[in-house]
Amino acid sequence: MELLGAATVVLLVCVACLLSIAAWKGRSGKGKMPPGPAPLPILGNVLQVKPKDLAKTLQKLSEEYGPVFTVHLGSDPVVVLYGHDVVKEALIDRADEFAARGHMPLGDRANNGLGIIFSNNEEWLQVRRFALTTLRNFGMGKRSIEERIHEETEHLLEEINKTKGAPFDPTFKLSCAISNIICSIVFGRRYDYKDKKFLALMNNMNNIFEMMNSHWGQEKDNPNSSFHMKNLITSTFDLFIAGTETTSTTVRYGLLLLLKYPKIQEKVQEEIDRVVGRSRKPCVADRPQMPYTDAVVHEIQRFISLIPLSVPRAVTKDLRFREYVIPKGTTIYPVLTSVLHDSKEFPNPHEFNPGHFLNENGTFRKSEFFVPFSAGKRICPGEGLARMEIFLLVAIILQNFTLKPVVDTQELSITPTLSGTGNVPPVYQLCAIPR
Template sequence: MELLGGATVVLLVCIACLLSFAAWKGRSGKGKMPPGPTPLPILGNLLQVKPSNLAKTLQKLSEEYGPVFTVHLGSDPVVVLHGYDVVKEALVDRADEFASRGHMPIGDRANNGLGIIFSNNELWLQVRRFSLTTLRNFGMGKRSIEERIQEESDYLLEEINKTKGRAFDPTFMLSCSVSNVICSIVFGKRYDYKDKKFLALMDNMNNIFEMMNSRWGQEKDHPNSSFHMKNLITSAFDLFIAGTETTSTTVRYGLLLLLKYPKIQEKIQEEIDQVVGRSRKPCVADRSQMPYTDAVVHEIQRFISLVPLALPHTVTKDTSFRDYVIPKGTTIFPVLNSVLHDSKAFPNPHEFNPEHFLNKNGSFKKSEFFMPFSAGKRICPGEGLARMEIFLLIATILQNFTLKSVVNAQELNITPTLSGTGNVPPAYQLCAVPR
């Protein structure tokens, strides 16, 4: 009886596998879904697609199946776009067809489809337009927000000064500093770094960011108006999530890279001394006169590829793309990492080298492949604010301090600790020596 039972289970598994394979073959190929590895029942391609390092896994699959291919995360098919040409074609050239936000369970649980990041259609258009207009009215891209960043940088310098050259982990103070810039925009005030409500907000954001990067993050009727209180609160929280964790993590990763490459740090300080000096604060207008610092800031964002897959998109109708047809509702993953690490645009892309953004005469070199904020209609609405903050915070810190590693620079690990939907630098300490 036991033998018979075991044989039945094996037979059922074989039948399930055959049915799954037949269904997959029927859906993929020219004029159908893009090709990809054969999925298993229930598991899909989870054996081939490693959640701990999605970007590297997807690169290997693209070498086998081409720039447009299908993987199954569980039973759901996901179309992957790998490489500059297909990412640009989808997100920029055919922006309307690929503008919808793909399904993310963490977004459903946390935001219930509200806000900016996880919403869609008219709701998303209204809230995004409102958010951008409001940010501009508050001064994004104008001098007032620059002054807010400069003001907050004074408090950051004060916190760094308290370390008196001793080793410290910069994570907390950088997060507080960047978050306070959003506080000053949304609430009209900043908070002390020890304020209990402020710390609770920071803790919530950190938890959500970690959930989005975990395996568990990859698993009610709305009122007619987009401008009800719950949606406005959710949108404000989206600004905190998008404007705090991403920017502070970028700066933190950047400081780690400057510890790893002290000669690059020295060259930035030489440029700061030449253009800004020590008697005034760096400002955004200085950026055009500081091509090397600007190149380093761009290279930090390119090298770390903070959000390697971008957030998922979807198509709202059956869509012909290249030689294939993508069914309505299919999740789309544009792999930003494949653009930022393209060897045609950036020779030796896995090396940290500011010359990727410098012409031979030392002037700054723009690149169409620079897409850390995504592209098209879903490009990060806070791109201008983030770029301003990253430049000003790094320039201000290096104007006042020389950063030194507590271990030999060659021993510093710069490999991210999470390589799923977000790349986070490993924990480290540094010493900030006043200049």
């Protein structure tokens, strides 16, 4: 009886798999959904898609199925866009059709469809416009923001000086510095790195709501308004999270790469000394005269590909894309790594080489393949602030310190700790020697 029962289970599983594969074949192909590996019932493509190394998995699948293909994450189909041309076609050339935010369980639970990052439809457009206008009013893209960054770097340099050349993990200090820049914009003040409230804020972002001392809307009598308190708080939370973690992680990863390649660090310092000197801090206005430093900052962002898959999109209607039909609401993964690591645009893309952004005469070379902030209508609203912060922090730190690794550079790993959605640098320590 036990053998009979086991055989029955095996038979049912086989039948379910065959039915699933038959259904999949009927849904994919020209004039239908893009092709992809056959999914298992409920489990989807768990055998082909490795969550801990999702970007590399998708690269291999693109080699087999082409630049537009379908994978099943569980029972849900996801269309993957792989390569510069197809990503550009979707996010820029057909921006409106790919402007919706794709399904992401973590974001749905945390934000309930509110805020900027995970919201959709007219509410998203209104809140995004409001956020951009408010940030501009607060000085984003203007000298006043640069002054806030300069003010915070003074405190960061003090904290680094306290190490007196001893090894330390830069994670906490960089996170505090970047968080304080956002605090100065959103709350109108910065916090001491040992301040209890600030430490609570760093450990639990929900505490930012308790510190808000002003109301952002007068529209409580309008039931259809996007500007109700819960949405505005969630939008502030989005700006704070996005403006802290991504930038501080990028700078932290960048310092690791400069430890790994000390000759690149030396060339940046030589340019800083030649263009800026030591009597004042580097400014955004110096950037055109600092092509090598600019190239290094761009190469850091290109090489690490911080958000390799971007935040998922969705199509707003049934649409024909190339030779396929994608149903309304289908989640879309535009793989940013496939653009940032394109070997035709960036020779030897897996090598850290600032020459990727330099012309033969040493001038800075722009590239439309530089998409670390995504592209189209869902491009990061804080791109301008982040680019300014990364450039200034890297330049100011190297103006004042030479960074030394604790271990031999050959032993220093620059391989990211991979997750499904982000590349995070391995934990490391460094010594900052005053110049």
